[in-house]
Amino acid sequence: MHRHSRQRKVILDVLKRTKTHPSADWVYREVKKEIPNISLGTVYRNLKLLQSIGEVTEISCEGNEGRFEGNSHLHYHITCQKCGQIKDVDDIILHDIEGKVARATGFKITNHCVGFAGICPACLE
Amino acid sequence: MHRHSRQRKVILDVLKRTKTHPSADWVYREVKKEIPNISLGTVYRNLKLLQSIGEVTEISCEGNEGRFEGNSHLHYHITCQKCGQIKDVDDIILHDIEGKVARATGFKITNHCVGFAGICPACLE
DNA sequence: AATAATAACAGGAATTATTACTATTATATT
């Protein structure tokens, strides 16, 4: 059973209000502003716990391991390597890729990581 | 300029002949059978060098960082979250996703990261 | 409100994966 703790609440708040995809250490430093003696272990433990209850997602694409986000809905993105903008890829384009892979492999799929990088139309000119 | 070394050759041979997606440490232990005093640093250095010349790929999706493969034909990966095995998903299943995304977004795509995670048929029982 | 049970904590040690350093060895070129 989970008890409430101030530490957990502040960690989640920090994640919910940032638009970036911070590392555990960034979260630690941020939470420290409010709870100066928080332990890094507490941050890791809670990031894991919050993941397990679906409040937080760990990004696993594009070498961004160890980055977390509080907005846990699935999405695809494409990054321009020149100007850095990130665009969304319409779900329809990649419709049912999980289903296709599940049928081909026999796996029960629980997660996927789909991301692209390239040069955007504007930068191509 | 690259010189040839026995160490590099054996490391590449080991990777080319395995069907698994080994870690640097597994490669190290395997190469040790042939070159008992090889250094782990040598394995890491060569894995990196072999990557840079396209002989070896490092898997970068779904928390599989640090896994390598010598098989360079296009395919995707699926990882079992229970037993940890990594299997290949043939390109045909997700045929031309890069092209689809390119046409939908107008990007010139140069890189992608596509991987899946779930529970494998054996672990589902 | 006080008590008891234990989840969660802080702080530090331990672990793991990877990289950096340095003196020595091996390879390609002359």
Next chain:
DNA sequence: AATATAATAGTAATAATTCCTGTTATTATT
């Protein structure tokens, strides 16, 4: 064969994460 230096072995260092232990705080129960 002599030379220059890429590559090596072995070790130390770094970074990210997890584990451990004694203490604190939260929740349920009285």
